[in-house]
Amino acid sequence: MAPSMLDVVGEKFLPFRCHPGTLSYCPSMDLIAVVTILNVPGDDAETEQKLGVWRLNGQQVFGWDAPAGLAIQFVKWKLDGRLLALGTSDGAIRLLNVMNAGKMVHCLYPPPVESTVRPGLSCLAWTANFGDVKGMKDLLEEEAKGSALDELFSLDFGKKAVGKVKADLPRELACGVDVETSIPKLSALPPGTGAGGGWGFGGGDDDVFSTRASMDAIFHSYSSTSNRPSRYDEVDVLLTGFEDGTIHIRIFDCFDIGSVDLTSSLPKDSKICKVLRHVAHPLSSTHALAVQTTTRKAACQLHVIALDLNFIPQTSPYYLSTLATKSTQLLNLLRYLTQVSTHLSIELRGAFDLPSKLVRNINETLAQSADGQTDFITAAYQLVVTGDCGDELRDWMIDEVGERNIKRWDKASALGMENIRRFTHECLLPALERCQVVVSRLEGLSRFTKSAQVLGLDLQSLDRVMDMVDCLNLLGHYLLKTVSKEIKQFTAFMKWLRLEVEIQGLERENAGGPGSERLDELCMRRDDLDVRTVLDYIQGVMGKSAMVAFVRPSVDARGTSLEGPSYDWSQNQADVGFYEVFKKMLKINLGPGKRPDLDDLLRRLTGQAQKVFDGIAQTLRKSVLHGRVCTLQQDCNADATTARMVLKSEGQHEVVFATTNRTEASQISLHYIPWDPAHPSQVPRVRDFTIPHNEGAQGIQFVDDSDLMVLSSGQEKAHLYTLSYTSPDVVWQERHVFDLSGGAKIPSELEVNGRKGRRAACVLEDGIKFTVFDLDSGQPDEETAQDEDTMIE
Known part of the structure; x- marks a missing residue:
């Protein structure tokens, strides 16, 4: 029979050469991610790297430039295709939102190490497990059970199976009823704060809250309104392997479980331990890892390690998904609150930056005068009450303030205070309300003794x-009340200042002469001013805004740090009941450091929340077990290894490792x-296969639970073969032929x-072009296949 040629459904010539090992096909959508190397002309070094996500028609969806000096080593898609994980040379994992043009939503830095040299990344895997396996099988009716497991994670599977989900009222009441869906969504923040929040998310996440799509990806990616019926039992697992034999486990995108050292399950004389491959199955909480070691006896060995995430099935009846999603939401809310606090500090500084400069100049002038007016507050108070304006104050109003600076003053202060009110009303208080809802949900889980222990x-x-959180909520309401009061006072003050600038200008022009009608008219308008409000602003805000007691500006007009003393929490070690103490503090005018401000409370809340997260992670990490299963053949090529976990008909699993020979x-x-x-x-069962025509293997990948695809190349031709690895017979099916004559590009990945x-199947040719083939093209239908099988028999 003549070989079948696969249909080409997409191809693309890349603008630059591809970085080896970074070609990745989205599991749920026809998108291809690839990292290219940008070389500066005349420089042989790899200077810059850029991630590109492409459609099959060659159109770029988005691009992402790697930070200077960093190399992208691994690219991994989330199973539903919504997020893309990038492993970089600094050990960090950056998560990009595919639905929002590749905006970064998380930057997960590796845990601190005692060694001065941080181990590099060696493996990145993103999988999912169902906690209640039996419940997951019973969740879908018979007609939906035939769906492939990969389809469960597709974007539109929930729409297909919406009528096939069995009703479960107790579970819906426990997990499906979520009051957060009735709370208005949080407002987006302006980009450019640069606030990392101390959670290991810094380094470029200053605009993660700047768009609605990013906000939805962070706060609503695990919403109970999701269409997917597996939302209650599915646990996303993000594993990072390092070159020192450790792995780091995270669930639900960014909830940290912690690091696990695998070296105890490896030979004692192992010198180099590198985690290379990971494989798992949604219906098994025991994952398989391939770890490469070097010993005195053997130059290189490949061991298979079983990693049992026992916390997934153990905690499934106690709502692990609810715990992890709520904890992740609380963590993200703290990031959001930290950036809101940064915005408030910036706006507070901007509101009083220009006024402080102008007032400082007049204070220096008045301090040298001999009329007894030593500062602006005294002189301005006298002008409001008596109408008598000194020469120095008059000259300052006319020459330095004038019409131009009074407009700038009005714009800067009014805009700054209005932004403070908006951030407090639209961002700070709503985020704190969500914190209260999330914490109350966690408290509900903790009140059940058994679930609290598990x-x-x-x-x-x-x-x-x-x-x-209650203290922050109270502070937010006091801040909102204070800024609203100061806005009212500032409006009255600016009305008075504009009037006095014009009056003093006319008086200086008419000095010693008869007054003008305009001057008389302006003087009569003084009676319309709200004198009490103007005096309150001069005496209060012009000296020191009351908002400084709640929000600490980062620097003053001269760039001097205004951090000031922080609150001493040693006076309230227990913290429980501090709300009543803080309520009394707000009613008393205390000095700096005597009462916690927004930064103090946020830092305290961050530390307390971290203790909660650490307690959860430590408990879950205790149930993570690992052990060595077997050692693969000595001649296995560790750099060309792939694996798949297969569910057998009797309900047992089997792991199949495919390797090339060194x-x-x-x-x-x-x-x-x-x-x-x-x-x-x-003890593994080993089968050796020889590629037809003795061609060298360029790439091997599992297609499904029965077929393995092999890319091989010879002198004149390259081939795509399919090998049925579950069949007792060795049957190579030639799927596609590449003609390498005439300087054609050689398939390499x-x-x-x-x-x-x-x-x-996506084939990378010479690192500069990728071609996508439809594997279902040229395949005979079931009737034709049966006829052919009959003829063969």
Whole structure:
């Protein structure tokens, strides 16, 4: 039979050469991510890298430039295709929102290490597990059970199965009823604050809250209104492997579980331990890891490690997904509140920056005068009450303030105070209300003794968090009341100042002469002023705004730090009941450092919330177990290894590792490992296959639970083969042929998407062009296949 040629559904010539190993096909959409290297002309070094996400028609969806000096080492899609994870050379994992033009929503930095040299990244994996496996199988009716597991994570699966979900009233009441859906969404913040929030999210996330799409991705990605029926039991797991044999586990995008050291499960004389591959199955909480080691006896060995995330099935009946999503929401709300605090400080500084400069000049002039008026407040108070204006004050009003600066003063202060009121009313207080809802949900889980122990929740710690949120809420209302009062006073003050500037200008022009009608008219308008409000502003805000007691401006007009003394929390170690103490403090005029301001309360809240997160992570991390299953053959090529976990018909799992041979380029070895958590140590069944025509393997990828795709190349031709690795017979199916004559580009990398109904293979040629093939093209239908099988028999 003549070889079948696959249909080409997309191809693209890249603007620059691709970085090896970064080609990634989206599992749920026809999108391809690839990292290209931008070289400066005349420079052989890899200077810059850029991520590009492309459609099959060659159109770029978005691009993302790597920070200067950093290399993108790994690219991994989330199963639903909404987020894209990038592993960079600094050890950080950056999550990009695909639905919002690649805006970064999280920057997850690696945990601190004692060593001066931080281990590099060696593996990045993003998978998902169902906590209640039996409940997940029972959730869907018979007609939906036939759907492939990959389809469960597609964007539109919930719409297809919306009528097939079985009703579960207790679970809906526990997980589906969420009051947050009835709360208005938080307002977006202006970009450019540069506030990381102390959560390891700094370094470029200053605009993560600047658009509605980013806000939705951060706060509503796990909303209970999701169409997907698996939303109650699905646990997203993000694993990061390092070159020192440790892995870092996160769930639900950014909730930190912590690091696990795998070296205890490896040979004692191992010198180099590098986590290379990860494979998992949604219906098994036991993951498989391939770890490369170097010992005295063997130059390089590849070990299979079983990583059992026991906390997923153990905590599923106690609503792990609710715990993790609410904790993640609280963490993101603290990031949001930190940036709101930064905006408030900037606006407060901007509101009084220009006035402080102008007032400082007149104060220096008045201090040298001999008329007894030593500062602007005294002189202005005298002018309002008596109408008598000294020469120095008159000259300052006319020459320095004038019409131009009075407009600038009005614009800067009015805009700054109005922004403070807006940020407080539209951002600070709504975010605190959401914090109260989230913490109350966590408190509800902690009040059940058994779930509190399993989930690691401490009711007393949550009470401290709630008490501090209440203090912030009270401070926010006081700040809103204060800024509204000062805006009213400022409006009256500016009306008086404009009037006095014009009056004093006319008086200086008519000095010693008869008054003008205009001057008389302006003097009569003094009676219309709200003198009491003007005096209150001069005596109060012109000296020191009351808002400074709530929000600490970052620097003054001269650039001097205004941090000032922070509140000494040693006076209130227990924190519980501090709300009543703080309420009394707000009614008393205390000096700097005697009463906590917004920054003090946020720092305290951050520390208390971190204790809650640490308690949860420590409890969950205790249930993470690992052990060595087996060691693969000595001649396995660790750099060309792929794996898949297959669900067998009897409900057991099997892990299949496919590797190329270090000495024989045309040989592929498949290691079949029975996956039984009760008996972790196993002896793999090994099958060796030789690629037709003795061609060298360029790439191997699993398509599904039955087929393995191999990209091979020879002298004149390159091929795409499919190998049925579950069949006892060795049957190579030639799917596509590449003609390498005439200087054609040589295929060098393979990426496969085995999504049901849209199976595709992406081949990278010479690092400069990728071609996408439809794997379902040229395939015979079921009747034709049966006829061919009959003929073969």
